[in-house]
Amino acid sequence: THPTREGTVPWPAELAAEFRAKGYWEDRALGAYVHDTADRLPEKTALVDGAVGMTYRELADRMDAGAERLLALGLRPDDRVLVQLPNSWQFAVLTLACFRAGIIPVMALPAHRRYELAFLADLAEVRALVVPDRIKEFDHRELAAEVAEAVPSVEWTLVSGDAGPAGTPLEPLLAPGDHPAGARARLDAAAPDPDSPACFLLSGGTTGLPKLITRTHNDYAYNVRVCSEAAGLTEETVYLGTLPASHNFPLACPGILGAFFAGGTAVMLPSPSPARVFATVEAERVTIAAAVPAVAQRWIEYQQEAGGTQLASLAVLQVGGSRMPDELARKVRPVLGAQLQQVFGMAEGLINMTRVDDPDDVVCTTQGRPVSEADEVRIVDELGRDLPDGEAGAILTRGPYTPRGYYRAPEANERAFTDGGWYASGDVVERRPDGNLVVQGRDKDMINRGGEKISAEEIESLVYRLEEVTMVAAVAMPDPVLGERLCLYVTLRPGAELTLERVQEALRSYGIAAFKLPERLVVVEELPTTKVGKINKKELRADIAARQAALA
Numbered sequence: 001t002h003p004t005r006e007g008t009v010p011w012p013a014e015l016a017a018e019f020r021a022k023g024y025w026e027d028r029a030l031g032a033y034v035h036d037t038a039d040r041l042p043e044k045t046a047l048v049d050g051a052v053g054m055t056y057r058e059l060a061d062r063m064d065a066g067a068e069r070l071l072a073l074g075l076r077p078d079d080r081v082l083v084q085l086p087n088s089w090q091f092a093v094l095t096l097a098c099f100r101a102g103i104i105p106v107m108a109l110p111a112h113r114r115y116e117l118a119f120l121a122d123l124a125e126v127r128a129l130v131v132p133d134r135i136k137e138f139d140h141r142e143l144a145a146e147v148a149e150a151v152p153s154v155e156w157t158l159v160s161g162d163a164g165p166a167g168t169p170l171e172p173l174l175a176p177g178d179h180p181a182g183a184r185a186r187l188d189a190a191a192p193d194p195d196s197p198a199c200f201l202l203s204g205g206t207t208g209l210p211k212l213i214t215r216t217h218n219d220y221a222y223n224v225r226v227c228s229e230a231a232g233l234t235e236e237t238v239y240l241g242t243l244p245a246s247h248n249f250p251l252a253c254p255g256i257l258g259a260f261f262a263g264g265t266a267v268m269l270p271s272p273s274p275a276r277v278f279a280t281v282e283a284e285r286v287t288i289a290a291a292v293p294a295v296a297q298r299w300i301e302y303q304q305e306a307g308g309t310q311l312a313s314l315a316v317l318q319v320g321g322s323r324m325p326d327e328l329a330r331k332v333r334p335v336l337g338a339q340l341q342q343v344f345g346m347a348e349g350l351i352n353m354t355r356v357d358d359p360d361d362v363v364c365t366t367q368g369r370p371v372s373e374a375d376e377v378r379i380v381d382e383l384g385r386d387l388p389d390g391e392a393g394a395i396l397t398r399g400p401y402t403p404r405g406y407y408r409a410p411e412a413n414e415r416a417f418t419d420g421g422w423y424a425s426g427d428v429v430e431r432r433p434d435g436n437l438v439v440q441g442r443d444k445d446m447i448n449r450g451g452e453k454i455s456a457e458e459i460e461s462l463v464y465r466l467e468e469v470t471m472v473a474a475v476a477m478p479d480p481v482l483g484e485r486l487c488l489y490v491t492l493r494p495g496a497e498l499t500l501e502r503v504q505e506a507l508r509s510y511g512i513a514a515f516k517l518p519e520r521l522v523v524v525e526e527l528p529t530t531k532v533g534k535i536n537k538k539e540l541r542a543d544i545a546a547r548q549a550a551l552a
């Protein structure tokens with residue numbers, strides 16, 4: 001049996017057959033789609049990263065050569081590798097090389113630190129880490145060394161840039177090959193089973209520890225194809241994603257993979273700062289960009305201040321990851337000159353989008369509708385009964401690109417996947433009579449900090465390690481820029497004192513990503529509880545909102 005199958009939950013066989021019969025699943029591995037494009041448009045620019053550019057012929061050649069070199073190094077099909085690279089040509093080529101070889105990348109974020117990386121590396125039993133030498137002042141080689149030390153399955157650390165004494169240089173592995181046709185034939189003959197995992201995405205997470213989402217070649221290829229169609233990708237597309245490309249949104253919705261499938265160009269940029277983005281849009285003639293609302297807001301402010309025509313080529317701006325305020329949505333076209341496309345998606349599958357030809361009312365006040373005719377969506381009350389349109393309730397979904405369970409997580413699966421394989425994302429959603437969804441809130445214990453997700457439980461469990469603390473609750477506080485930030489409510493031992501700085505320092509020393517650090521601390525005598533004795537987070541969220549409003 002397949003070594004990664006034991007931890008994954010397959011779709012029922014009848015459904016898989018139906019998805020094939022209907023053409024949703026094409027039974028091809030992801031790398032094959034890149035070869036299709038390279039056969040069709042060999043000299044077209046596939047990828048741009050600063051001064052580096054690559055045609056489709058070069059991209060396909062490097063993908064194949066990379067796949068063979070990873071295998072020659074000692075990695076085997078179905079092995080997992082932890083990938084922590086910034087947006088760069090190396091990220092794109094390595095990811096494709098893994099797909100081609102059947103090696104499974106675990107999509108970590110550049111912001112992750114020892115705590116997250118060691119957990120993920122251990123859970124997926126990765127055999128290699130792939131990191132940059134450094135990002136700004138931070139040395140990822142040292143971080144990787146700590147992870148490798150802690151996780152026995154790790155045998156190699158591949159490093160982009162200066163590999164140092166312990167690392168294996170990444171770039172030589174991704175160089176063009178000598179005999180592209182031979183490599184292609186060998187890799188075609190050993191292509192991965194399309195029902196096997198292509199990559200592991202990270203869940204936004206509501207439980208204590210992150211979860212891994214297995215995306216198969218079949219389901220992910222379909223995801224890319226339907227998202228590309230809904231976003232109108234063509235050979236003319238020049239795509240710029242501004243979140244780290246290991247996120248589902250800029251990777252595959254339609255993302256850089258969408259650009260590669262369609263024969264467009266993917267522009268890799270490691271930072272969403274307005275100055276760099278605007279200059280890049282102008283230089284590369286970017287036609288579609290993707291951002292979270294907080295970043296879109298910065299672009300709008302920058303454009304209002306600086307003015308200018310740098311965005312002339314930008315036809316579509318995709319915004320998703322957290323709720324875009326309607327007022328902000330209304331500014332996109334007048335200020336940036338691009339059509340807004342709202343995206344309400346999840347790494348677990350279901351993607352909703354407004355369409356570029358929708359009326360303004362839909363584009364500016366809803367988060368769109370499913371991208372596939374085969375997506376099933378239910379809005380239900382607490383007892384699981386379907387609600388009529390116009391009433392907000394919990395969203396349940398299933399379909400040909402929404403997997404049926406997390407990797408090696410039977411308990412989380414009990415909670416998140418209900419009878420019949422419906423995934424409960426924890427979002428509270430209303431469906432309008434026209435079919436568009438409006439995200440009203442959520443009933444999961446998560447903080448959405450400008451699109452980066454923070455699990456309340458994960459932070460709370462770490463704060464409990466502090467001896468001063470007797471009780472803790474992590475809650476979302478409203479923020480005009482990021483939508484939400486993390487606030488901690490704590491009760492302390494008699495006589496103890498605690499500052500925000502001390503909590504941040506402790507959490508940092510445990511090795512967590514900086515975006516998960518609390519940004520406000522409220523010390524209270526007692527935490528409010530519900531009738532059943534749980535901490536009343538609703539009351540705490542209202543309390544912090546009132547405190548913030550009083551400050552403003």
Ligand code: J2J
Nearest residue numbers: 204248249253320321322323343344345346347425439
């Ligand atoms: C409100 N909440 C939203 C939106 C996501 C495309 C776009 C986003 C993601 C993503 C993604 C939201 N309004 N427009 O993977 O491909 C919140 C919901 C959802 C959770 C999923 C993609 N768009 N959200 O954000 O896996 O709470 O995926 O359940 O990171 O983000 O988070 P994630």
